Amino acid sequence: MKTLVIVIHPDLKHSVVNKRWIEELNKFPEQYVVHSLYESYPDEKIDVEAEQKMLEKYDKIIFQFPYYWFNSPPLFKKWLDEVLTHGWAYGSKSGFKVSGKKMALAISLGGDEHEFAPGERYKYTLEELTRPFELTFEYVKADYQPFFAYFGIEHNTSVEWVERSVPLYMDFLNRF
Numbered sequence: 001m002k003t004l005v006i007v008i009h010p011d012l013k014h015s016v017v018n019k020r021w022i023e024e025l026n027k028f029p030e031q032y033v034v035h036s037l038y039e040s041y042p043d044e045k046i047d048v049e050a051e052q053k054m055l056e057k058y059d060k061i062i063f064q065f066p067y068y069w070f071n072s073p074p075l076f077k078k079w080l081d082e083v084l085t086h087g088w089a090y091g092s093k094s095g096f097k098v099s100g101k102k103m104a105l106a107i108s109l110g111g112d113e114h115e116f117a118p119g120e121r122y123k124y125t126l127e128e129l130t131r132p133f134e135l136t137f138e139y140v141k142a143d144y145q146p147f148f149a150y151f152g153i154e155h156n157t158s159v160e161w162v163e164r165s166v167p168l169y170m171d172f173l174n175r176f
């Protein structure tokens, strides 16, 4: 069963990390299906039915995005609001269509890992900062898994630093 990787990056043309990850995923079309929201919906008008049909086809779903203002890029929030509908994702006997599906976030971050901790620059861990995603996916009874995070892009834009992330991400996906 393939893993669906939903990418939420508003500017892939200028992306370094997420673009590199997509390039790697595309080498294994028998394992991964990459669905880029901003590319599919340049006008940000989400085809809710198409998204729901796509989700129904996969049991393992990754949401890959760059961390923006301690959150995801906004199309992910819009996607959650519009796609996880009452009667489909939750709220009735016929709902809970994503129940039991494995879901996880894959996040690239400018900040360094040590900065995301009590007493440090960003005060909170990434686990804490991503609680709304955890609660949303638990609400719809998905099998929410620990995220993959790659930190330090701001201070480390070197090719080596970006390349270092690739086997780490692929290993995470292989074990997902």
Ligand SMILES: Cc1cc2nc3c(=O)[nH]c(=O)nc-3n(C[C@H](O)[C@H](O)[C@H](O)COP(=O)(O)O)c2cc1C
Pocket: 009, 014, 015, 016, 017, 018, 019, 065, 066, 067, 068, 069, 070, 071, 108, 109, 110, 111, 112, 153, 154
């Ligand atoms: C609008 C914007 C907001 C950002 N906010 C954060 C942030 O809150 N925390 C952080 O660690 N990095 C932040 N960054 C850095 C991005 O996370 C980083 O550039 C991105 O993950 C790199 O991935 P890419 O090469 O695929 O774009 C921000 C970048 C932009 C453009």
